Amino acid sequence: MLYYFSGTGNSQQVAKKLATLLHTQAIDICHTTMALEALKKEDHAVGFVFPVYAWGIPKVVNEFIKTLPSQPAHCYTYAIMTCGDDVGYTDCVLERALRTKGWQLHAAYSVQMRNTYVCLPGFDTDTTEVGDVTIKDIDYITKNGKMIIGITDYEPMNYKDAKGNWTGFDTEFAQSVCEKLGVEAEFVEIDWDNKFAALDSKAIDCIWNGMTISDEVLRNTSCTKAYVKNAQVVSIYAFLDGNWTKVGKKFSDNLTANMAFVMQMHDADTDFSRVQQMASSIYGLDVSYYDNENKHTVWRKNKKENPLVTGFLSESLHQQFPQANTEIFLGKHRSSLNILVDTDQGLYVFNTSVKNIFSSSIFGFVLWMIGTSLLLFVVAVLFLRVQVRSISQLAAAAEDFGKGINTKFKPYGSIEVRRAGLAFTKMKERIMRQISEKTQMLAGVSHDLRTPLTRMKLQMAMLPDSKENQEFIQDINEMEKMLDGYLSYVSGEGGEKSSFVDVNEMVSSIINKYRKNSNAMIRYSTNYDVSAIQGREQALRRAFTNVIENAFHYGKTIAVKLESDDKHLELSVDDDGPGIPAEKRDDVFKAFYRVEDSRNKETGGVGLGLAIAKDVVVSHGGTITLADSDLGGLRVLISIPL
Numbered sequence: 001m002l003y004y005f006s007g008t009g010n011s012q013q014v015a016k017k018l019a020t021l022l023h024t025q026a027i028d029i030c031h032t033t034m035a036l037e038a039l040k041k042e043d044h045a046v047g048f049v050f051p052v053y054a055w056g057i058p059k060v061v062n063e064f065i066k067t068l069p070s071q072p073a074h075c076y077t078y079a080i081m082t083c084g085d086d087v088g089y090t091d092c093v094l095e096r097a098l099r100t101k102g103w104q105l106h107a108a109y110s111v112q113m114r115n116t117y118v119c120l121p122g123f124d125t126d127t128t129e130v131g132d133v134t135i136k137d138i139d140y141i142t143k144n145g146k147m148i149i150g151i152t153d154y155e156p157m158n159y160k161d162a163k164g165n166w167t168g169f170d171t172e173f174a175q176s177v178c179e180k181l182g183v184e185a186e187f188v189e190i191d192w193d194n195k196f197a198a199l200d201s202k203a204i205d206c207i208w209n210g211m212t213i214s215d216e217v218l219r220n221t222s223c224t225k226a227y228v229k230n231a232q233v234v235s236i237y238a239f240l241d242g243n244w245t246k247v248g249k250k251f252s253d254n255l256t257a258n259m260a261f262v263m264q265m266h267d268a269d270t271d272f273s274r275v276q277q278m279a280s281s282i283y284g285l286d287v288s289y290y291d292n293e294n295k296h297t298v299w300r301k302n303k304k305e306n307p308l309v310t311g312f313l314s315e316s317l318h319q320q321f322p323q324a325n326t327e328i329f330l331g332k333h334r335s336s337l338n339i340l341v342d343t344d345q346g347l348y349v350f351n352t353s354v355k356n357i358f359s360s361s362i363f364g365f366v367l368w369m370i371g372t373s374l375l376l377f378v379v380a381v382l383f384l385r386v387q388v389r390s391i392s393q394l395a396a397a398a399e400d401f402g403k404g405i406n407t408k409f410k411p412y413g414s415i416e417v418r419r420a421g422l423a424f425t426k427m428k429e430r431i432m433r434q435i436s437e438k439t440q441m442l443a444g445v446s447h448d449l450r451t452p453l454t455r456m457k458l459q460m461a462m463l464p465d466s467k468e469n470q471e472f473i474q475d476i477n478e479m480e481k482m483l484d485g486y487l488s489y490v491s492g493e494g495g496e497k498s499s500f501v502d503v504n505e506m507v508s509s510i511i512n513k514y515r516k517n518s519n520a521m522i523r524y525s526t527n528y529d530v531s532a533i534q535g536r537e538q539a540l541r542r543a544f545t546n547v548i549e550n551a552f553h554y555g556k557t558i559a560v561k562l563e564s565d566d567k568h569l570e571l572s573v574d575d576d577g578p579g580i581p582a583e584k585r586d587d588v589f590k591a592f593y594r595v596e597d598s599r600n601k602e603t604g605g606v607g608l609g610l611a612i613a614k615d616v617v618v619s620h621g622g623t624i625t626l627a628d629s630d631l632g633g634l635r636v637l638i639s640i641p642l
Contacts, residue, residue, distance in 0.1 A: 004049035005029045005061050010113045011082045015049040018080065029064045046072075048094070049080040052110075055088030062097055071103045078107040085112075095222075096200070102219050138181070141205055146184035149174050150204035152192050157210055169228075174208045196220045245312075251357050252316035258283040259341065259350055260320055267345075286351040295347035313357050317341070330354075390417045394424060399621065401428055453480055500532035501540055503569060507562055510545050514552045526562035533569060533642055535620050543616035544571065546609035547636045551575040555633050564642065571638040574629040585626040589614045613638075 002024055004015035012028075019026035024045075050061045071077070079094055081087050091108035098105050141147045151158040157170040166187045178185035190198050190207070198204050199221060213223055262279045269275055272289055279285040290297075317326040317339070325342040337357070339350040390413030397409035411421025453476060460473050504526060511524055551558045555575025563570045580588060580595060587593050594607040610624075617624045622640035629635040 001045070002026045002047045002049060003029050003064070005051070005058055005064075006049075007051055007058070011049050011051050011080075014080055014082055014111055018047070018049070029060060044072075044074065045076045045078075047078050047080065049082070052081050052083040052087050052090050055086075055090055056093050057090060057097065065097050065101060065103075068098075068101045068103065071101075076106050077103060079105065079109070081108065081110045082113050083110055099219060104218060104222065106222075137205070141183055142181065144183070146186050147174075147178050147181070148186045148188055148203070148205045150188055150190040150195060150198055150207045151209050152189060154210060158187075158208075170208050170210070248312040248357065249316070252312040253320075255313065255352065255356055256316045256320040258285060259339070259348075262287055262350075263341070263343075263348060266348075284352060284356065288349040288351075290347040290349070292346055295342065313337075313339075387413050387417060390414075390421070394421050398424060450480075498534055498536055501535050501537045502532050503540070503571075504562060506537075506541055507544055507548075507560065507571065510541070510548050511560060514549065518552050520552055520556050520558055522558040522560065524560045524562075527564070533640070535640070536616075539616045539619070543613040543638075546613045547571075547573050547638065550609055550636070551577070551634075554578060555631070557631055559629075559631060567642060569640045569642055573636045574631050575633040576629070576631040577633040579628065579632075579634040580626060588626070589624075 002015055002019045002022070004011050004026055005028070006012035006015070012026075015026040022045075026049075029050075048061065050058055053059075077098070079091065081090055083090075087110045091105070094108070095105040151166065151170065153159055154168075156168055158166060158168040161167045171187065174187075175185045188204055190204065192209075195207055195209075199207060207221070210228070211217060211223075213226060217223065258279075262275060262283065262285060265278065266272060266275045266289065276287055279287045313328060314326075317328075321341055321343075323343075325340075327340045327342075329338040329340070330336070335354055337350075337352050337354055339352070341348045341350070390411075393409065394411075394417065397407050400407040409421060409425065411418040411425065413421075456476055457473065460469055460476065463469050507526075508524070511522060515522055548558075548560065551560075551573050554577030557576045559572075559574040561570075561572045563572075584595060588595065588610050591608055591611045593611075614624050617638055617640065620640050622638060624639075625637050627635045627637065
């Protein structure tokens with residue numbers, strides 16, 4: 001179908017003449033309803049004819065395009081533009097207008113009209129040559145003398161070499177095309193997300209890069225036919241299939257040609273024994289001949305089969321003996337072939353090896369590929385195991401160090417793993433040195449502070465007993481108690497070495513210690529079946545003591561449970577005391593924090609018990625949490641990984 005708009009009659013003349021040559025109908029765009037009804041019936045080719053207005057498309061044409069339905073499938077779309085001088089970028093304007101409706105413009109042409117009306121002087125036809133002038137992108141590029149190609153850095157298609165020049169498969173392909181066109185190739189690296197904007201703005205002339213051809217891409221730009229498909233597995237299959245086909249067909253053609261020659265020799269030589277001897281010695285064919293009276297018994301004795309390997313042979317037999325009846329049968333052990341050729345003169349039975357119709361090298365190639373792949377896979381697995389083993393040992397050493405276990409670690413493996421191991425070793429040495437220096441400093445501070453406190457206690461003991469002196473002695477004892485708690489908190493038993501600790505015995509001894517000096521009722525249960533865990537014994541004892549002591553201070557009924565599985569050791573301590581409000585449970589793990597409304601200096605400590613317990617548990621890789629107890633008070637749950 002051909003749609004036209006004409007202002008002076010030139011475009012109408014071109015449209016009607018072209019419609020006559022193409023045996024189609026020319027419809028005026030101004031008759032919009034009739035044009036759209038005709039478009040619904042068109043499905044193979046749609047053309048637009050219109051004059052160029054100020055190097056653009058007429059308004060009436062643009063309005064008609066806005067009413068277009070979806071482009072029919074497999075529809076070829078072209079445009080004929082009449083002009084007096086030059087179409088400029090009219091084809092690009094038309095292409096963008098069609099693209100908004102999902103249409104693709106396949107070709108555009110211009111027709112220079114003799115003595116056409118122009119509104120300004122100097123815009124008349126430059127020459128007397130009139131006729132069809134093809135306006136294509138190639139003409140635009142040829143006029144400029146170069147093609148600006150938008151690419152991205154993507155090996156091996158497009159990438160920069162050591163000298164900074166673009167190279168790669170697509171790059172070299174584009175350079176070859178530009179050489180054929182006689183233009184210069186200029187490569188511009190583009191932002192892939194804005195590729196279509198760069199193309200529409202004419203910052204580049206084309207995109208020469210790997211791109212998936214989708215409906216969206218086709219709606220936004222014109223694409224060439226795909227010349228590369230990214231399908232490595234398919235390419236291997238195509239190679240193997242092509243090789244199988246080529247070799248199998250060649251072997252089959254050679255075999256049938258030899259059979260035909262033997263039959264011709266039999267026609268020329270009545271002594272069939274000589275023919276048999278020649279066929280066997282030269283071609284490796286065992287041939288038998290049966291006349292028309294006896295050939296029927298031979299047909300009944302054979303069982304027909306159709307294996308995959310005989311496909312090319314069957315085709316070749318039909319081509320070599322079009323007038324004869326041919327059949328193929330496999331031997332008893334499927335290593336030989338019986339080929340029957342039934343002619344008007346008689347029946348020929350050829351026996352040959354299966355190896356004569358296909359090459360076993362293809363199987364060798366497949367086996368070689370599979371073997372090589374398996375070998376590379378084994379090498380990769382072994383290599384990765386070595387690297388993973390070194391990383392796992394580094395992770396285990398870091399975890400042991402966090403638990404206070406001094407594990408020796410020697411970095412090995414890849415360069416990156418060795419660097420990480422060396423960095424860990426140096427970090428470990430720095431931390432141990434800082435802990436040692438802190439411990440020594442605190443020991444000195446402890447000695448310096450305890451000496452004046454001891455002298456003060458001795459002096460107060462020599463003074464007369466009075467209420468004021470007793471209060472002062474009480475203050476000194478409180479200061480000593482705070483000092484002990486503070487030093488224990490900041491030291492964290494950092495100098496203690498890790499060993500195997502019997503937690504069941506430790507918890508039992510702690511409970512028995514407080515049971516003697518308390519009237520509280522205590523229940524202790526355990527399913528603990530692990531004799532010992534690795535950790536810092538004194539640190540763990542202090543943490544468990546603080547938690548259990550806290551329960552004895554504020555509860556009358558206490559329940560302690562020790563449980564374990566294959567992964568964790570859990571200690572829960574419940575009491576019926578006042579508990580701790582949920583909003584303050586995070587704060588009690590802070591150093592020197594005390595819940596004043598439920599605890600005081602006479603019954604409580606200095607606010608370090610739970611802080612020390614958490615520090616010890618976390619250093620062993622565990623967790624400590626607070627919750628409401630079934631007894632009505634507080635539940636402390638400690639979990640330590642085994």
